[in-house]
Amino acid sequence: xxxxxxxxxxxxxxxxxxxxxxxxxxxxxxxxxxxxxxxxxxxxxxxxxxxxxxxxxxxxxxxxxxxxxxxxxxxxxxxxxx
Numbered sequence: 001x002x003x004x005x006x007x008x009x010x011x012x013x014x015x016x017x018x019x020x021x022x023x024x025x026x027x028x029x030x031x032x033x034x035x036x037x038x039x040x041x042x043x044x045x046x047x048x049x050x051x052x053x054x055x056x057x058x059x060x061x062x063x064x065x066x067x068x069x070x071x072x073x074x075x076x077x078x079x080x081x082x
């Protein structure tokens with residue numbers, strides 16, 4: 001199975017939200033912080049994701065709500081079907 005990284009810049013997030021909802025995404029902020037997790041919700045104010053990196057040090061499922069104005073881009077791997 002091949003993978004292809006799909007990038008959506010800040011102005012493309014709302015119009016493409018159905019493509020990465022319920023997908024593992026990387027959310028890059030303007031400050032350079034990167035959040036990785038399962039995208040739970042995208043609305044006109046924020047992107048909500050469940051942190052995948054927290055499982056190794058505790059069993060809680062951390063939730064992040066990142067405001068759209070702080071997001072530079074969203075990246076996810078599209079798995080191609082053969």
